[in-house]
Structure formats: C-alpha cells, structure tokens
Amino acid sequence: MTTIQKKADNPIAHLTAEDIETLGRELDAIRQEVLDTRGAADAAYIRKVIKTQRGLEAGSRALLLFSIFPPAWIAGTAGLSIAKILDNMEVGHNIMHGQWDWMRDPKIHSTTWEWDNATPSDMWKHSHNELHHTYTNVVGKDNDLGYGIMRVDEDQRWMPFYLAQPLWNFINACIFEYGIAAYDLELGKNLSIPKEKRSEEFKTGVKRTLGKIRKQATKDYLVHPALSIPTGSFLPTLAANVTANVVRNLWTHSVIMCGHFPEGVETFEKKSIEGETRGEWYLRQMLGSANISGGPLLHMMTGNLSFQIEHHLYPDLPSNRYAEVAPKVKALFDRYGLTYTTGSMPKQVYSAWHKIVRLSLPNGWLADTNAKNAPAQLAKLYKMTTGGPKVRRAIEARDKQLARRRAEVTTAA
Amino acid sequence: MTTTLVPVLRRAAPARLEVSPTVRRRSPSRSLGSRLARLAEAATTPLVPADYLDLVAPLRPGTDLRARIVSVTPETRDAATVVLKPGADWAGHIPGQYLRIGIDVDGVREWRAYSLTHGPRADGCISITVKAVPDGKVSNHLVHQARPGTLVHLEQATGDFVLPGSAAELAETPLLFVTAGSGVTPVIGMLRNLFPVTDSGVLDLPRSKDLDIVVVHVAPSEPDSIFLDNLRELAEHGAITLIPRYDDQHGVLDVNDLTGLVPDLAERTTYACGPGGLLDALAAHHACLGLTLFTEQFRAGFVEAGEGGALTVGGITVDADGATPLLDVAESAGALMPSGCRMGVCFGCVLPLKEGAVRDLRNGAITTADPISSADGGVPIQTCINAAAGDCTLGDRA
Numbered sequence: 094m095t096t097i098q099k100k101a102d103n104p105i106a107h108l109t110a111e112d113i114e115t116l117g118r119e120l121d122a123i124r125q126e127v128l129d130t131r132g133a134a135d136a137a138y139i140r141k142v143i144k145t146q147r148g149l150e151a152g153s154r155a156l157l158l159f160s161i162f163p164p165a166w167i168a169g170t171a172g173l174s175i176a177k178i179l180d181n182m183e184v185g186h187n188i189m190h191g192q193w194d195w196m197r198d199p200k201i202h203s204t205t206w207e208w209d210n211a212t213p214s215d216m217w218k219h220s221h222n223e224l225h226h227t228y229t230n231v232v233g234k235d236n237d238l239g240y241g242i243m244r245v246d247e248d249q250r251w252m253p254f255y256l257a258q259p260l261w262n263f264i265n266a267c268i269f270e271y272g273i274a275a276y277d278l279e280l281g282k283n284l285s286i287p288k289e290k291r292s293e294e295f296k297t298g299v300k301r302t303l304g305k306i307r308k309q310a311t312k313d314y315l316v317h318p319a320l321s322i323p324t325g326s327f328l329p330t331l332a333a334n335v336t337a338n339v340v341r342n343l344w345t346h347s348v349i350m351c352g353h354f355p356e357g358v359e360t361f362e363k364k365s366i367e368g369e370t371r372g373e374w375y376l377r378q379m380l381g382s383a384n385i386s387g388g389p390l391l392h393m394m395t396g397n398l399s400f401q402i403e404h405h406l407y408p409d410l411p412s413n414r415y416a417e418v419a420p421k422v423k424a425l426f427d428r429y430g431l432t433y434t435t436g437s438m439p440k441q442v443y444s445a446w447h448k449i450v451r452l453s454l455p456n457g458w459l460a461d462t463n464a465k466n467a468p469a470q471l472a473k474l475y476k477m478t479t480g481g482p483k484v485r486r487a488i489e490a491r492d493k494q495l496a497r498r499r500a501e502v503t504t505a506a
Numbered sequence: 507m508t509t510t511l512v513p514v515l516r517r518a519a520p521a522r523l524e525v526s527p528t529v530r531r532r533s534p535s536r537s538l539g540s541r542l543a544r545l546a547e548a549a550t551t552p553l554v555p556a557d558y559l560d561l562v563a564p565l566r567p568g569t570d571l572r573a574r575i576v577s578v579t580p581e582t583r584d585a586a587t588v589v590l591k592p593g594a595d596w597a598g599h600i601p602g603q604y605l606r607i608g609i610d611v612d613g614v615r616e617w618r619a620y621s622l623t624h625g626p627r628a629d630g631c632i633s634i635t636v637k638a639v640p641d642g643k644v645s646n647h648l649v650h651q652a653r654p655g656t657l658v659h660l661e662q663a664t665g666d667f668v669l670p671g672s673a674a675e676l677a678e679t680p681l682l683f684v685t686a687g688s689g690v691t692p693v694i695g696m697l698r699n700l701f702p703v704t705d706s707g708v709l710d711l712p713r714s715k716d717l718d719i720v721v722v723h724v725a726p727s728e729p730d731s732i733f734l735d736n737l738r739e740l741a742e743h744g745a746i747t748l749i750p751r752y753d754d755q756h757g758v759l760d761v762n763d764l765t766g767l768v769p770d771l772a773e774r775t776t777y778a779c780g781p782g783g784l785l786d787a788l789a790a791h792h793a794c795l796g797l798t799l800f801t802e803q804f805r806a807g808f809v810e811a812g813e814g815g816a817l818t819v820g821g822i823t824v825d826a827d828g829a830t831p832l833l834d835v836a837e838s839a840g841a842l843m844p845s846g847c848r849m850g851v852c853f854g855c856v857l858p859l860k861e862g863a864v865r866d867l868r869n870g871a872i873t874t875a876d877p878i879s880s881a882d883g884g885v886p887i888q889t890c891i892n893a894a895a896g897d898c899t900l901g902d903r904a
Contacts (some may be wrong), residue, residue: 121868121869125869128869131613132612132613133610133612133613134613135613136610136613136614137613144561146559147553147558148561149507151558154544154549189853190853190858191853191888193614194853194856194886195614196610196613196614196615197614197615197885197886198610198615199883200557202809202886203853203856204856204886204903205863207550207552207553209552218852218853218854219846219854222846222847222851222852222853222854223851223852223854224845226847226852227846227847227849227851227852271575308548308551308552309551309552311548311551312548312549312550316545316549317549320549371849376848393886408851409684409851409853416581458904470628
C-alpha cells in the first residue's frame, strides 16, 4: 500500500471535481431515503437486540454459577462471549455513534451509553468518532492505521523494530480492549513526555480508565467467580470470564482489521484533505474501507461493520439499514469506476495479516523471496537488521535501483 | 360526614413530597439491603441492575415512572379516553391537574401534557382524554393507533387548576366552568370526582349536595363535543346546569354574552380552560368587571419554525442567522462549546435544545422543542450541523 497520491495508477485520476461532487449528492440522496423511512420498525429492532443481549448475558452468567459442570461451562462461556460481542459491536459501537439518538430515548443515546469494555465511552467516542471517522486512512492523522506502533505503509521507513509487529499485533488482538484504552489515552505519545509536563486531561483520563478497568475486572474476575463459590465453581467461572473476554477481543480485533487493512484499501496524504469538500470526504471513505461478505448472522456479530464502507459513508444511520443501502452504494462504485473492496471473513483476515507480515519486512522482501534465493535474502535481512541505519539505507537504495532497471527492461521488451 | 374533597386534596400533595426522603431513610448505608444493592451493581456494571429489572418489571417501585395502557375508549370520532395503569411510584393527583406523558410515535419519544379526567380511582388507574388535533403527531397516535399493553413514560401530576381547598369553602362558592374544545378535560376530572358516574347513574355524595355549578361548554359543533354525554347526564341529574354553545348553531361565543347566559355571573368564581384566545378575552372581561377567574391554557405553546433567531447558550444571547451552524455562532460570541468533527459525523457537539426550533443544514429537517412537549432536559441536537430556525435556547451537557 502506498498513499493514493503517490500511486502511479491513481484510482481516482479519471474523476473530475464535478464528478466527485455529483457522487456526493447521489450519496446524500441515499442517506435521505433511509432518514425518510426511519421509524418504529428500526426502534423495535435495536430494543430487541438490547433485550436479547441482556437476556443472553444474564442467562449465561446464571449458567456459569454452576460452571464446575462442563456443559454449563461450555454453554455459559459461549453465551457470555456472544453477549460481550453484541454489547460491544451491534449495541455499544452503534449507539455511541449516535445511530439511535433520533429515538430521543435517554437510555439508548450516544451521550449516556456505557459499554462492557476497558475504555470509558466518552474517551472512545473522541478517538473513534471524531478522529478516526473524520480523518479515515489519512497517514499521520488516523491512528487507527496501526495504532501508532505499526508499519502500515510502504512509505514508512522500515526499521528492525517492525520485524516483531506480527507478534505485537497478535498480542494486541488478545488484549484488544486494553489496547483500545491505551490508544484512546494516546498512551505512547504521553508516556514519552516527562511526567511533570503531561496534561491534566491525560492524568484524569488515566484515572478514569483505571477506574473503569477496576470495575470491569471486579465484575468479571471477582464478583461472578465469588457468586459461584457455593457450587465450587470459583475457578471455572473465572476461566470462563477470561475466555469470554479474550474471544471478544480476538473477534473485535479481526473485524476491525478487516475494515481498513485488507489489500485494496487506499491511504491518503495529510495535505490531501486540506479544504476537502463533502464529495471528496465521501470518496475517501469509499476507498478507505473494506466490507466483509456473509449472511445476516455475520452482519449481526460484526455490529454490521461488515458493511464498513456504508458505515463510513453514513456513520449515523441505524446499523440495521446498511444491508439495504449496500447495493445502491455498490452501484455507485461501479458507475464511477471505483473498486468496492469486499471478501469473505477468512479471506479478509488473511489479507490483513499478510499485509502486516509483508510490512514487517523491508519493502519488496517478501515478494522477492523464493526457495532459491532464500539464503541470500535472509542474509540481506540479517545485515539490515543488525547493520544500523547507514547499511539499511544503502541496501534499500540498491534494491530500488535494481527494481527500476528491471522495470526498464520489461518496458523495453 | 366530613370525608370530603379535603382529605383527597391533602393526601395527594404531601404523599408526593415524602417519596424520596422515606426511601432514603429506609436504607442507611450499612444495611444489608444497600450492601446487596452494591453487590448487584458490581455484578452488572457498566449497566445497573435496573436495566435488567426494567425488562421484566417496568412498573415496579423505585424505577423511572412509567404506565401501561389498559384501554383506549373512543369518546367522539376524534377523541378517546386512555386508561393507564401507572407504576408503583405514582403519587396520586388532584382533580384538575395534568400530567406529562412520553410515548414513542414512529420510534421517536414524544412528550405531551394531558389533563387527568378522573378523580382518584379505586383500581389505581388514571385516565387522560385526548382529542386528535389536525397534524397532531401524538394526539392522533393516542386516539387512533395506541394499543392496550403499550408502555408509556410519565411524570407526576402537576398544575394549579384545582378547586378551592375545603368542602365548606366549596359549598359557599357558586362555580362557573367555561370550557372550550379539549379544555373540558380537566373540568371533567373535577366533576367526576364530585359526582361519580356509575352504571346505575350519578351518585349523590353528601359532600357535593350543596354545590351550585354552571358549565358553559363551547365546541365547533355538537357531535364533536367530547364528554357531552357525561355532561348531559350530570345536567339531567341536576348536578350541574349545562349551557352548550356550538359555533355552528349559536355562532362563536362572545365573552360579553356570558352575562346573558349566566345571569348571576357576578357571584360566581369562574374556572376556564381552552385555547389562548378565549382565555385572554375572558381575563380582560373579568378584570373589567372585577370577577374572580382561574384559567388554564392547555395546548402546548406551538413552536413555529422560521429562519434564524436569537440563540441563548451558556448565559449568552446572540443573533443567529439561518445558515450558520449554532456551534459557530455560539463560539464566535465567546461561548465555550463542546465540539468535534464539525461535519455531523462524531456526535461530540450534542447539546439539549431546551426551547425553540433548529434546521439541519444538510437536509432541512426541522427539530423543535418546548417545555411541555419535550422530554425533561430538552431534545439533544448536533450543534455543528443545525442552524437557528427561530429563537432557541440550548442547555448544558447532560
């Protein structure tokens, strides 16, 4: 991946400024169609999901009171995992986006909702709704691109540190809720500032996040296991809660990776969004997101983030309406000659992971390596890893030169 | 026999005041109950136990005040009486008072005020009578669409449009009720309390035998007159003197005609409920003659959307044009505003609109709020994509 502005075959070069504004108006019209028909059926939908989620959570936790018995443990853990996923995705994420604010129900409202997650909802809303959704895929502005610690773009200079990024990414997936909390706090940036110079905002943020984590941990790892003591189920219930949290973390991490990481998703330069029009903003959202194809169950379990493209175009439309909007959006992609990136969950997860591995290595290394040149390639990688910046740059320069020469030969032929 | 209106009046008011202190006193911080409550909170965080309990017992004590619709009975072709079973914390009411009710119409929570049309009932239910007004979202829904079993939201009864405090006082005061249209509803509440109507006719209660009541009831035409049967029944029984005035038969009522309709007008205390125009005319008329008048204007002050207006926020009032987002207007006037993406995406700028009208600059959609017909605390709006569509007042962040 390389930012769209630096690509040789810029995928939006064929669109005039006028095209882009017309596209924006057509997207506005699709949004308006949903607004005009939004009503009682939608309200009934979210209430039903919330009711199901609460019933599932209460039922699973009740089963886990007897978790010493394997069937109870299995059913309870599975139910709790699903309940936590529903809470975070179809319910929490979407309510906090303001998708249901129009109902004017103070209990189902972006300003009052709190979720089963380490990060307090208002801090998440700032980093997610405001930063990620406004600056989607703008390198240096959208921290969702690699959470500030990963190499997500060929243009980021390679360093040996990045070799470990598949490992970081896996660890981050397992503890994703804490990763998000750290990310909402901009922990990396703030920890690099001397302690006495850190902002008050950061300090209260830390206090509040720790408070939320304490409450969450008390519930999952203390109160519910303790309630299971009468049946001798303290440890099994504890294990069930750990499992459910890890399952939720792995699942949400995978869904989020599928949204912006698979091959085919574009990134953008910082200066490209200066004075961006509504049409241009729409276009960036179209190209900066990828969908996951699948059935209604998959859409529900991803909080309809399987319609990531539609979600990024219309973050405040009720999630249950993305499915009906998707074909209309797809038709616009086709008409304007743009690529609608989508694929099955396994395909997109593989694609995202493949990119993370590829970018953990120097540019071109993975593609150039085959069984024959493996020893030479490994030797080169070893040199780049241990040799210091000068050595790396020299090797990178040589590689670039070789690549250019090869390209010239192909053109000549 | 002095079990009259008085205890009813007195019982209703203090009961309401005592609700919260009693509850608090019953649960000192160390008690077993409060420990269990804390444990339940720790087990359900970030939700609260009520979030689960409300799913199965929405009318239980200690939760938000709600009610379930028991029945919807048509009164005329465009009016219906809705009987509600209120939640356990309902504190009762005095006849003539009204309540605010929140109901979901097309998925949107709407609040309106309606008079209570019964005195306290033995079955603990309460009732409101609703006239479907043209284009009235909530009134049409209640009259034509509302179904028994539906859960609605309530606030405790309120309003000063109630009869004088003691039975003796009441017996010495001849009364005149002037009601117009749906303004009859609080009056019906008072009359039903004084003269309960049963299947076997009107009951004569000792407390009501000395009352002298005249009702001038105004409506556009006869069949549209809600509660007419009730009023007629009371009139036939001799409980009240009914003077119906229908615009299509008698012409629109001129308040100066009252002297002719009610010869002893000067001795009576007048209670009037109806549209603002009639009440204003009555107030002027009565002030001129030095007569006592209690009024209640019932329809919520209707907010009409226009173009731009005065914006009040954080103690600042500033002129806002119809094309500039409220956020920008307020900030350039020096108000400290929450903000985020400034393009309608992030919902970081949401503030409650307490009163007034705003227009969504993206699609022209109008949102209005007024103290009667909006939820307590106002209607939350995004300030970055809404502009003033009339005078508007923003509240603080929840």
